[in-house]
Amino acid sequence: MSVDLSETAKLFAGKPAVDGITTRIEAGEFFVVLGPSGCGKSTLLRLIAGLEPLDRGTISLGGTAVSAPGLHVPPEERDVAVVFQTYALWPHMSVRDNVAFPLECDGLGRQAARTGADQHLRTVSLTEHADRKPADLSGGQRQRVALARCLASGSGLVLMDEPLANLDPHLRNRMEEELLAFHKASGATVIYITHDQREAMALADRIAVMEAGRFVQVGAPEDIHDRPETAHVARFIGRAALLEARLDGATADLGPIRVALSGGPRKGPGQVVLRPRDLDLGSGNIPACAEQVFYRGGGWEGALRVQGLAEALPFRSDARVTDGETLQIAIKQAWALPA
Numbered sequence: 001m002s003v004d005l006s007e008t009a010k011l012f013a014g015k016p017a018v019d020g021i022t023t024r025i026e027a028g029e030f031f032v033v034l035g036p037s038g039c040g041k042s043t044l045l046r047l048i049a050g051l052e053p054l055d056r057g058t059i060s061l062g063g064t065a066v067s068a069p070g071l072h073v074p075p076e077e078r079d080v081a082v083v084f085q086t087y088a089l090w091p092h093m094s095v096r097d098n099v100a101f102p103l104e105c106d107g108l109g110r111q112a113a114r115t116g117a118d119q120h121l122r123t124v125s126l127t128e129h130a131d132r133k134p135a136d137l138s139g140g141q142r143q144r145v146a147l148a149r150c151l152a153s154g155s156g157l158v159l160m161d162e163p164l165a166n167l168d169p170h171l172r173n174r175m176e177e178e179l180l181a182f183h184k185a186s187g188a189t190v191i192y193i194t195h196d197q198r199e200a201m202a203l204a205d206r207i208a209v210m211e212a213g214r215f216v217q218v219g220a221p222e223d224i225h226d227r228p229e230t231a232h233v234a235r236f237i238g239r240a241a242l243l244e245a246r247l248d249g250a251t252a253d254l255g256p257i258r259v260a261l262s263g264g265p266r267k268g269p270g271q272v273v274l275r276p277r278d279l280d281l282g283s284g285n286i287p288a289c290a291e292q293v294f295y296r297g298g299g300w301e302g303a304l305r306v307q308g309l310a311e312a313l314p315f316r317s318d319a320r321v322t323d324g325e326t327l328q329i330a331i332k333q334a335w336a337l338p339a
């Protein structure tokens with residue numbers, strides 16, 4: 001089911017929590033809304049689910065308007081399923097009955113609904129726990145029950161509000177794979193909210209970076225990472241140094257050094273973004289002093305202080321780098337933020 005937002009806005013006590021968002025989410029897309037705490041992500045999800053009326057603009061699902069000033073289709077008539085970080089399972093029902101519930105609501109008899117539930121429990125590898133109560137499962141297993149229930153609901157649109165936030169990092173990685181498998185199996189459009197950029201990169205077809213109630217950039221993960229449009233996006237995604245520069249065509253003059261631009265030619269004053277992969281630590285003639293060095297997952301990360309540059313440059317190295325060491329580096333390229 002496609003989702004169209006047009007100037008969608010919601011105010012609380014006169015202050016916008018969602019501040020005029022216009023975008024189209026295609027049917028079947030895995031669309032991630034990424035932003036810091038308080039930027040309005042949950043409010044946007046609640047507007048789409050129909051849990052809140054909006055103040056301005058419209059929301060259309062599958063081409064039909066469901067929210068507008070004076071129009072509010074209730075949540076149960078929207079064909080939308082919601083997965084919360086708190087799982088929202090019925091504690092008194094078995095795992096099987098939790099999953100069978102939407103099927104019974106759709107009018108299936110009890111036995112048929114339970115057979116259908118077993119099929120969805122197989123999909124999420126929970127068959128052997130079908131008779132347990134949710135309280136007797138781990139967090140990851142409970143979230144899989146919630147996913148099986150979404151599959152059972154057959155909804156064309158699934159909204160997920162930080163569903164992995166309560167899980168430990170190891171389990172999160174596994175659940176990311178399960179979420180992608182769920183997306184494939186259901187064919188549903190997924191709108192997924194998170195403040196975790198790593199999770200957003202791993203899951204999304206497209207990411208919308210949200211700031212103060214607005215989408216500041218919408219694009220594929222690699223666009224957002226490699227070609228940020230604002231300083232906020234550059235700093236929020238990955239590690240970056242932002243430096244003032246004079247752009248003179250194909251290169252940027254950073255003061256002590258001149259660097260090739262990775263986008264098209266640009267002229268005038270501007271800001272450039274430097275990420276770890278823009279640096280070559282193995283060869284070059286720019287002296288750079290390593291600081292804040294940490295060993296992280298098979299390599300060393302830290303920052304390189306170059307004389308005359310206002311910010312230290314984040315680096316990653318497979319070879320050992322020690323704090324205080326001076327390296328001779330090259331800067332391969334820089335991305336200039338659009339004016």
Ligand SMILES: Nc1ncnc2c1ncn2[C@@H]1O[C@H](COP(=O)(O)OP(=O)(O)OP(=O)(O)O)[C@@H](O)[C@H]1O
Nearest residue numbers: 012013017035036037038039040041042043044195
């Ligand atoms: N029911 C409400 N009444 C008043 N203000 C609210 C209400 N719900 C949200 N807000 C405010 O709207 C803004 C956006 O909140 P929202 O929960 O949508 O942000 P969020 O990005 O989901 O944050 P988090 O990641 O912390 O959940 C916040 O300033 C919040 O305090």
